[in-house]
Amino acid sequence: MTSTSEEFANRVLGSVLGGLEIYSMHIGDRLGFYEELSDGKPRTTEELAAACGTNARYTREWLEQQAANGIVMLDRSTGTDRFSLPEGHADVLANSLNSFYLAPIARMLTTAGGAMPLLLDAYKTGSGVSWARFGQDMREGQADQNRPFFFNDMPDVLAGIPDLHERLSRPGTRVADVGCGGGWGTLALADMYPGASVHGYDIDVPSIEIARKNAAEVGAGPSTTFTAIDVAELAGADYDVVFAFECIHDMPRPVDVLRSMREMAGSDGIVIVMDEAVGDAFNGEGDEIERLMYGYSILVCLPDGMSSQPSAATGTVMRPSVLAEYAAEAGFASVRTLTEAGFFRFYQLMADEG
Secondary structure, eight states: OOOOHHHHHHHHHHHHHHHHHHHHHHHHHHTTHHHHHTTOOOBOHHHHHHHHTOOHHHHHHHHHHHHHTTSSEEEOTTSSOEEEOOHHHHHHHTOTTSTTOOHHHHHHHHHHHHTHHHHHHHHHHSOOOOHHHHOHHHHHHHHHHHHHIIIIIHHHHHHTSHHHHHHHHSTTOEEEEETOTTSHHHHHHHHHOTTSEEEEEESOHHHHHHHHHHHHHHTOOTTEEEEEOOGGGOOSOOOSEEEEESOGGGOSSHHHHHHHHHHHHTTTOEEEEEEEOOOSSOOSSOOHHHHHHHHHIIIIIHHHHTTSSSOOOOOSOOOHHHHHHHHHHTTOSEEEEEEEETTEEEEEEESSOO
8 A cells, every 4th residue: 555755754753653662661671660660559760760770860761751652651649750550551561471461572673673783784695693693682582472372372272172182181291392492382381281291492502591490480390391402403202292383484494393393203293383373475565463574574583594504594474385395395294274373373284194
């Protein structure tokens, strides 16, 4: 849809305002402002600065900016400016278990912005920007953003797939989470199916360290483990169910990983891939999911996938047909779409046509 110059300029201005909000949210998230304000009680600038260990002048400017944007509320009833965070806003910005929690996205986008010189160079040379170069905020942001889905929504998703749910519910069933990142998917599976042993694998050592830290914080038992390894090199593993949550599109060599997943599952195991619920084909102007995923792709996922060569260079927008091509090359007979939930689509990769 085309626009006049004035209309498009207004759109860009709206984007600028949104971008500034994102950067301000990163500040509030990382300095603990939102967490401190999440109880809904009004605080003065000095009270918030003292509680969070920040400079009062900077804190005042941030609070005024947040109030000007309608994020925090200003209360002058006592004659002194006091600021509070409404409950609905706290769910989005401070409650890490709430399904509407979005603060980690601000963390990821500001990190990508900080890597812009590296990204510009990658666009020119065909190189990439790896998770290691993006750093810890990107790792933690990705993990924390998906945590609410894994714990709040995925139990219903898996319960709605009878064959899969029955296999996961068997005592002693062995489950692998390939590309586990910060481990919240692994830990959610262990929580949902306490009779299973669940093992998370990721090639990125700092991500595995985060996963182990998260496991300790939630009190995960010895049947939940995390290992830093390239699963394409994992030999002799034998699992009843093998998952890959929102990671295949990031991998430079997805076929190798899918082939290993097929071998890990053997002749009787179940292989599940969860990835983005994008459209079947590119058709120009897209819906919000397409726009969001292409945004992630140009800033994060494609550069990460291109950081190791040779690379399939998939990008975030992995169409169902692309996954089917990878699966066929890895030796699977077919790919079946199971269900969609929010931003995600669940696929089962079938070892045979049965």
